[in-house]
Amino acid sequence: MTLNPDLPIQFSRTHRLQWEEAQQKNVILYPEGMVELNQSSAEILKRCDGTRTLAQIVSDLEEKFATQGLHNDINAFLEVALQNGWIHQN
């Protein structure tokens, strides 16, 4: 299972991405578990809305943070997200 660059990416319907006020961070919630996210991971996952592809997420974030060369980092994180079932493509 690897990321297909041509398909849009969707955050899992059976997980929940949520801002936690008490922890001051975003988390992923799933049955009996929680993953704490840093800011960049959360920004990537928020854009997995079922319309954007990898390239679109990259350009989105490069624009937002006025930077270049994020492709490899974002790709690597999304591969991990896919393996963990946080996102899917279909």
Added chain:
Amino acid sequence: MAGYTKTNITPPRWLLAELTYSCPLQCPYCANPIDYAKYGSELSTDDWKRVLTQARKMGAVQLGLSGGEPLTRTDLTEIVKHARELGYYSNLITSGYGLTEEKIVQLKEAGLDHIQVSIQASSQELNDHIAGTTSFEHKQQVAHLVKKHGYPMVLCVVIHRENIHQMADILAMAEALGADYLELANTQYYGWAHANRDLLLPTKEQFEEAEKIAQAFKETVAGKMKIYYVVPDFYEDRPKACMNGWGTTFLTIAPDGVALPCHSARELSNLDCPNVKDFSIEEIWHDSKAFNFFRGYDWMEEPCRSCDEKDKDKGGCRCQAYLLTGDMYATDPVCSKSPKHYVIDEAIASARNAALADNEKPLIFRNSKNSRLLS
């Protein structure tokens, strides 16, 4: 306790709401206390809402709705709705008994995130025997309905000597039902399981065989099904870091409102566990004697006190130390460094002898009659 400072206290993350001790099933390994029948009065809907609100404000985010059988509470949907509004991730931990499609839809609309259904065995005969209730077919239907309505489906099977030989069939059943998660929970010997230990504790050979089958299966379903394996700590060298450390993460509220650092802590003596009817969650978590009792390391005896692994396992489980050695401060006897580790060997030998005996004594089923008899 002496030595703890308030700055060390981390907020609760996990709230286990034991909504009721009522249950149509009679599983002989139930984690409820043996004497549950004497705690009659249950919290009201408003009490539960207040508890949820207060714990959420402190940072609790995972909510387990458990029991007994939580479906016996007629206000379950209202509690779920309140939990969703507060931002909890809510887990319904149920036998599935009495769960209709209508209720599944209603709970989904109220914002329930996930349903964990327990099945006692892979065959109808054994399931219904262990549950003490005819429930196997209904549970299978419930598992299908949970999937159908878009919940992540967690199947929980408690493993013990009566069903451990079914491991391969249990795994096949989980796959056939489309479970997203499978919890293989080796019985933990507290409450009713402690009373029935001679009849439930498998042999080491049985464990190793079952674990090998589960491990091989795990690889074949990687990416499709996640397996949570609750280890059989009687056959481990080191104890579990029970509750991730006392009063660090987990908060249990019993049906009558007693707040517990773990769901078995009611078995410990002299803790004076506070009740949510008398105190706020904030007061209970920060200031109560019970929640501070085993925080940090100052309470430890040797060999824990000077052990370089105490950070990792926090001295193990207090309830297990108490049940097996009579001393709640003792090193968890599961640890091979414990001077009382022999009690584990004795328990294993006793269970093995019981398994080999011609006239095995019957299981004590979890029901109010037996609860009153035993307490």
